[in-house]
Amino acid sequence: DAKTTQPNSMxxxxxxxxxxxxxxxxxxxxxxxxxxxxxxxxxxxYVIHGLTSNVNNRMASLxxxxxxxxxxxxxxxxxxxxxxVYYCILRGANFGNEKLTxxxxxxxxxxx
Amino acid sequence: xxxxAQSPRYKIIEKRQSVAFWCNPISGHATLYWYQQILGQxxxxxxxxxxxxxxxxxxxxxDRFSAERLKGVDSTLKIQPAKLEDSAVYLCASSFVLREQFxxxxxxxxxx
Numbered sequence: 001d002a003k004t005t006q007p008n009s010m011x012x013x014x015x016x017x018x019x020x021x022x023x024x025x026x027x028x029x030x031x032x033x034x035x036x037x038x039x040x041x042x043x044x045x046y047v048i049h050g051l052t053s054n055v056n057n058r059m060a061s062l063x064x065x066x067x068x069x070x071x072x073x074x075x076x077x078x079x080x081x082x083x084x085v086y087y088c089i090l091r092g093a094n095f096g097n098e099k100l101t102x103x104x105x106x107x108x109x110x111x112x
Numbered sequence: 113x114x115x116x117a118q119s120p121r122y123k124i125i126e127k128r129q130s131v132a133f134w135c136n137p138i139s140g141h142a143t144l145y146w147y148q149q150i151l152g153q154x155x156x157x158x159x160x161x162x163x164x165x166x167x168x169x170x171x172x173x174x175d176r177f178s179a180e181r182l183k184g185v186d187s188t189l190k191i192q193p194a195k196l197e198d199s200a201v202y203l204c205a206s207s208f209v210l211r212e213q214f215x216x217x218x219x220x221x222x223x224x
Contacts, residue, residue, distance in 0.1 A: 102154025
């Protein structure tokens with residue numbers, strides 16, 4: 001499985017934007033970049049995913065480098081509820097190789 | 113829309129005892145996953161079902177763990193006999209084929 005590298009932890013002030021980086025230099029041409037987050041004492045929650053182009057949804061934005069070897073999850077205005085562990089995961093596009101392989105993620109702390 | 117249901121939420125057993133966990137996925141989701149999450153780590157996939165067939169069980173310790181999804185809907189995961197190192201949160205997730213996964217709240221297992 002292609003691996004991702006994320007910082008162990010980050011801090012951000014409430015109501016400010018947060019940029020969570022992820023490196024995936026061994027990404028294959030068909031791998032999708034997925035982000036999940038896990039709030040304390042809960043199961044992981046899907047955030048966003050993309051292939052080549054930048055993506056936006058109601059939760060976040062995903063900026064993907066032109067060479068696809070890195071990406072950044074952007075929370076536009078962090079709230080205390082965004083404190084969680086954020087996982088960047090490469091997922092195959094075909095049935096049978098689409099499993100999620102979680103690393104240790106980035107623990108995001110929001111400072112009031 | 114109802115989410116993924118799991119029970120029990122907590123279980124404490126002694127080593128060498130048996131334990132079973134139950135999962136009811138979101139209605140219509142053909143794919144069901146069981147994950148093990150040890151404290152401080154990301155979830156690790158144990159087994160993936162597509163309807164009632166196994167797609168991937170490469171990381172399931174088959175000497176003590178078993179799982180079934182007989183009617184292609186709900187699923188059970190069993191550990192027999194349990195070891196101390198099985199203490200973890202067991203997460204169930206479901207999805208439409210090749211779509212984002214929805215996770216349940218998990219079952220926290222403590223083996224004494």
